[in-house]
Amino acid sequence: MNDLAIHLTEGKGKHLYEQIYEYIADEIREGKLLAGEKLPSTRSLADYLQVARSTVELAYDQLQSEGYIESVPYKGYYICRVEELYRISASGDRRRDTDGKRSWRPDGEKDGREGGKASQMGGKSGRRIDIDFSPNAIDMNLFPFGTWRKITREILSGDRKELFALGEPRGDLELRRTVCRYLHSSRGVNASPEQVIVGAGNDYLLLLLQYILGRDITVAFENPSYRRAFRIFSSFAARTVPVPSDENGICVEGLLSSGANVAYVMPSRQFPTGTVMPIGRRTELLRWASSAADRYLVEDDYDSEFRYRGKPIPSLQSSDTAGRVIYIGTFSKSVAPAIRISFMVLPERLLTAYEKSCGFFSSTVSRIDQTILNEFILSGAFERHLNRMRKAYREKHDLLLECLQPLLDRFRLSGEYAGLHVLLTSRAPAREEELLEKAAACGVRIYGLKEAALAPLETSCATVLLGYGGLNMEKIREGAGRLNAAL
Amino acid sequence: MNDLAIHLTEGKGKHLYEQIYEYIADEIREGKLLAGEKLPSTRSLADYLQVARSTVELAYDQLQSEGYIESVPYKGYYICRVEELYRISASGDRRRDTDGKRSWRPDGEKDGREGGKASQMGGKSGRRIDIDFSPNAIDMNLFPFGTWRKITREILSGDRKELFALGEPRGDLELRRTVCRYLHSSRGVNASPEQVIVGAGNDYLLLLLQYILGRDITVAFENPSYRRAFRIFSSFAARTVPVPSDENGICVEGLLSSGANVAYVMPSRQFPTGTVMPIGRRTELLRWASSAADRYLVEDDYDSEFRYRGKPIPSLQSSDTAGRVIYIGTFSKSVAPAIRISFMVLPERLLTAYEKSCGFFSSTVSRIDQTILNEFILSGAFERHLNRMRKAYREKHDLLLECLQPLLDRFRLSGEYAGLHVLLTSRAPAREEELLEKAAACGVRIYGLKEAALAPLETSCATVLLGYGGLNMEKIREGAGRLNAAL
Numbered sequence: 001m002n003d004l005a006i007h008l009t010e011g012k013g014k015h016l017y018e019q020i021y022e023y024i025a026d027e028i029r030e031g032k033l034l035a036g037e038k039l040p041s042t043r044s045l046a047d048y049l050q051v052a053r054s055t056v057e058l059a060y061d062q063l064q065s066e067g068y069i070e071s072v073p074y075k076g077y078y079i080c081r082v083e084e085l086y087r088i089s090a091s092g093d094r095r096r097d098t099d100g101k102r103s104w105r106p107d108g109e110k111d112g113r114e115g116g117k118a119s120q121m122g123g124k125s126g127r128r129i130d131i132d133f134s135p136n137a138i139d140m141n142l143f144p145f146g147t148w149r150k151i152t153r154e155i156l157s158g159d160r161k162e163l164f165a166l167g168e169p170r171g172d173l174e175l176r177r178t179v180c181r182y183l184h185s186s187r188g189v190n191a192s193p194e195q196v197i198v199g200a201g202n203d204y205l206l207l208l209l210q211y212i213l214g215r216d217i218t219v220a221f222e223n224p225s226y227r228r229a230f231r232i233f234s235s236f237a238a239r240t241v242p243v244p245s246d247e248n249g250i251c252v253e254g255l256l257s258s259g260a261n262v263a264y265v266m267p268s269r270q271f272p273t274g275t276v277m278p279i280g281r282r283t284e285l286l287r288w289a290s291s292a293a294d295r296y297l298v299e300d301d302y303d304s305e306f307r308y309r310g311k312p313i314p315s316l317q318s319s320d321t322a323g324r325v326i327y328i329g330t331f332s333k334s335v336a337p338a339i340r341i342s343f344m345v346l347p348e349r350l351l352t353a354y355e356k357s358c359g360f361f362s363s364t365v366s367r368i369d370q371t372i373l374n375e376f377i378l379s380g381a382f383e384r385h386l387n388r389m390r391k392a393y394r395e396k397h398d399l400l401l402e403c404l405q406p407l408l409d410r411f412r413l414s415g416e417y418a419g420l421h422v423l424l425t426s427r428a429p430a431r432e433e434e435l436l437e438k439a440a441a442c443g444v445r446i447y448g449l450k451e452a453a454l455a456p457l458e459t460s461c462a463t464v465l466l467g468y469g470g471l472n473m474e475k476i477r478e479g480a481g482r483l484n485a486a487l
Numbered sequence: 488m489n490d491l492a493i494h495l496t497e498g499k500g501k502h503l504y505e506q507i508y509e510y511i512a513d514e515i516r517e518g519k520l521l522a523g524e525k526l527p528s529t530r531s532l533a534d535y536l537q538v539a540r541s542t543v544e545l546a547y548d549q550l551q552s553e554g555y556i557e558s559v560p561y562k563g564y565y566i567c568r569v570e571e572l573y574r575i576s577a578s579g580d581r582r583r584d585t586d587g588k589r590s591w592r593p594d595g596e597k598d599g600r601e602g603g604k605a606s607q608m609g610g611k612s613g614r615r616i617d618i619d620f621s622p623n624a625i626d627m628n629l630f631p632f633g634t635w636r637k638i639t640r641e642i643l644s645g646d647r648k649e650l651f652a653l654g655e656p657r658g659d660l661e662l663r664r665t666v667c668r669y670l671h672s673s674r675g676v677n678a679s680p681e682q683v684i685v686g687a688g689n690d691y692l693l694l695l696l697q698y699i700l701g702r703d704i705t706v707a708f709e710n711p712s713y714r715r716a717f718r719i720f721s722s723f724a725a726r727t728v729p730v731p732s733d734e735n736g737i738c739v740e741g742l743l744s745s746g747a748n749v750a751y752v753m754p755s756r757q758f759p760t761g762t763v764m765p766i767g768r769r770t771e772l773l774r775w776a777s778s779a780a781d782r783y784l785v786e787d788d789y790d791s792e793f794r795y796r797g798k799p800i801p802s803l804q805s806s807d808t809a810g811r812v813i814y815i816g817t818f819s820k821s822v823a824p825a826i827r828i829s830f831m832v833l834p835e836r837l838l839t840a841y842e843k844s845c846g847f848f849s850s851t852v853s854r855i856d857q858t859i860l861n862e863f864i865l866s867g868a869f870e871r872h873l874n875r876m877r878k879a880y881r882e883k884h885d886l887l888l889e890c891l892q893p894l895l896d897r898f899r900l901s902g903e904y905a906g907l908h909v910l911l912t913s914r915a916p917a918r919e920e921e922l923l924e925k926a927a928a929c930g931v932r933i934y935g936l937k938e939a940a941l942a943p944l945e946t947s948c949a950t951v952l953l954g955y956g957g958l959n960m961e962k963i964r965e966g967a968g969r970l971n972a973a974l
Contacts, residue, residue, distance in 0.1 A: 164824065351542070
């Protein structure tokens with residue numbers, strides 16, 4: 001015990017659980033705590049530190065979700081084996097993470113993550129679908145229309161002619177500066193404005209990659225993954241390959257044998273599985289990328305905004321010392337899908353390729369919209385909006401989990417405490433279609449994992465997605481109730 | 488080089504390009520770098536500092552947009568006179584610049600039609616350019632800010648949540664309907680809304696063509712032509728070929744011998760020559776297109792709104808019975824460049840290819856902007872705006888022609904009565920650079936035909952472009968007067 005010489009300082013600054021988390025994380029990174037070592041139980045450490053047990057649990061949860069430690073049932077917490085670690089962003093940056101400033105999700109229709117329009121009729125049964133657990137629907141009731149109007153009016157009232165002129169191809173410098181500050185404080189992303197390309201949606205930014213990376217690339221995807229991205233890369237990349245992934249995400253052995261030189265990943269929360277990529281796997285990936293001249297990781301940080309327990313997971317880019325991570329984020333979901341503003345952070349080494357091959361493409365985002373968004377962020381309205389959304393989504397999330405309890409003897413729950421959907425996996429062999437059909441028969445739409453499959457999923461069990469972002473509390477209670485009866 | 492003793496510090500704090508910018512700006516203010524001195528090329532400074540060339544370019548752009556340095560075509564970057572800096576800082580743009588609202592050089596500056604901002608200083612002479620006959624500048628004083636604000640306010644005031652949702656990939660049906668009606672009445676274009684693809688700018692729509700037409704195409708261009716389109720097609724098309732053209736436009740014999748299967752044309756008013764393609768040539772082109780399965784004509788109808796004599800020239804698409812014309816138009820000239828809304832009308836036969844290859848790409852235009860534009864058109868404000876602009880531009884056009892009379896013994900005038908620029912071609916052999924230099928020496932910027940050349944132009948005479956859209960009457964009179972004396 002005494003080898004954990006944690007000195008906690010009460011009051012302002014870091015929360016106690018953060019101090020515990022950071023102390024232990026540092027000890028592990030510095031090799032003072034070794035792989036396989038057992039951590040004190042939450043109770044004994046809480047007694048030892050004279051803090052609430054929940055505080056220690058919070059710290060352990062965080063360490064676990066980031067892959068520093070693992071919990072062995074009936075045994076306790078153990079240090080994970082983590083090869084020489086890349087430095088995560090400074091804790092100073094991370095502290096501000098708790099300000100709550102995050103949420104991305106690419107836009108689009110037909111691909112799982114986009115939820116999309118559910119057909120209004122429920123399969124064979126023909127019963128009308130009146131509750132749609134779309135994994136992507138967001139709650140537009142929370143959108144601050146008033147503030148948006150006010151900012152828009154103020155910006156237009158200036159007769160600021162320059163706003164009606166064509167802007168810079170990369171996006172307005174002010175917005176790119178703001179995005180840099182925002183990404184640095186909220187995601188630990190290290191970038192200068194010149195590395196930021198603002199574009200009208202992720203699809204467009206992914207299209208630009210064919211000019212930056214060239215078309216003779218092999219892009220690896222986890223299976224299942226975000227099919228829209230898979231389709232877009234398939235539209236130009238020489239090869240796109242699904243690569244086996246385990247509970248920690250994409251497997252590096254699979255990457256190597258696939259011959260891929262680009263890997264598309266969602267380390268903060270994989271879609272659709274909700275997996276958080278642990279630090280160990282991140283390190284392996286970064287080493288894989290830096291060990292050949294033309295290897296890159298595309299980090300789609302689509303929904304890191306919403307975590308309902310512990311601190312946000314730092315971005316992969318923040319640990320990238322070799323300049324191999326292409327970071328992509330969007331405001332489509334954190335602000336509104338209609339706001340067609342996404343951004344891509346290119347590593348320095350790719351800036352010349354960008355300039356040469358597509359640096360002359362006109363910006364796809366109106367300067368007026370860029371200015372409104374910039375003001376929305378600078379004014380603090382964005383942060384307030386995110387906090388409101390996070391609170392509302394957490395309440396929906398908690399209610400759904402509570403209402404799904406009766407199902408948990410037949411289904412395993414996963415992907416909780418973050419994002420806008422959870423997953424249910426049947427404990428016994430089952431057919432996905434059957435589950436969707438049963439749900440539809442009682443007027444409820446749920447989504448199958450297969451929708452996101454890039455290759456057959458080897459499992460006899462069925463997994464379904466339940467999104468709660470777009471449903472109000474009654475609908476969630478009612479829908480969960482029907483599912484309890486139906487599944 | 489060694490006299491630029493810039494010490495860059497990586498990492499936190501100022502970004503590299505800012506450090507370069509500030510170092511050079513200080514040197515100039517402190518008189519260590521003197522007016523007229525030539526700066527190292529971006530490449531050599533980048534090599535010297537071991538930074539990406541784009542980093543130096545950013546710094547130079549910034550210095551130029553703030554009037555510290557100027558770019559002299561075909562020569563390089565030169566230091567401006569310091570006393571000029573105060574002159575510049577008095578101007579509105581400059582004032583905004585110091586607010587941090589820096590007016591960065593618009594992209595495509597070198598692509599003629601995009602016009603863009605002229606550097607503040609005139610070549611060797613070092614005389615300040617105070618009259619810029621940019622062929623692309625438009626008169627934003629005519630923009631109905633009030634109406635635009637009012638429409639925006641009305642649309643946002645409805646808390647119309649659906650506007651903040653993601654729209655259809657092709658664009659909102661209402662806008663596509665409106666575009667169809669507008670195109671039919673004003674350009675004779677025959678199209679149903681399903682043929683219309685709304686996108687964020689022509690560049691994006693041209694990028695989509697690589698998915699619709701495939702990349703194994705040979706695209707023919709007139710010479711000279713719109714270089715930006717040439718560059719974009721060159722970025723994906725298997726081959727792009729300049730084809731000889733005569734006073735009626737692109738020659739069909741040249742097309743046939745070039746082996747092209749796609750021809751990019753501007754029949755209503757070719758840029759930069761201003762040629763209007765006569766019906767005879769149009770018929771030949773349409774016959775050429777329909778006489779092979781995979782042949783298409785891309786009609787860029789970029790500024791057909793502005794004709795000051797006679798009826799508007801009907802679009803090529805309106806006489807296309809074989810479904811071989813891909814019609815592209817934009818609102819960035821008729822409304823404002825910042826309105827990133829262009830549209831493409833696909834022939835029926837290409838709709839399946841569109842659906843299959845890129846029909847799933849998310850729309851690149853915000854629904855809010857689409858709704859505002861739609862209302863702007865439906866309310867009649869667009870037509871009133873066009874009429875106001877037509878009237879104003881006609882007056883400028885007429886005045887310029889009148890003031891250029893004295894030059895017409897030495898120069899042949901062409902491209903008049905339409906668009907936003909005219910051309911002067913020397914009757915005697917002359918060098919284009921010389922004319923630009925003479926104009927610059929008296930503080931006037933005019934533009935050379937060579938900027939739009941895709942291949943050497945076989946002529947011993949020099950042709951220059953004079954745009955009048957962005958100049959007021961005095962400037963036009965004053966500028967023409969100086970040119971009469973100088974050329």
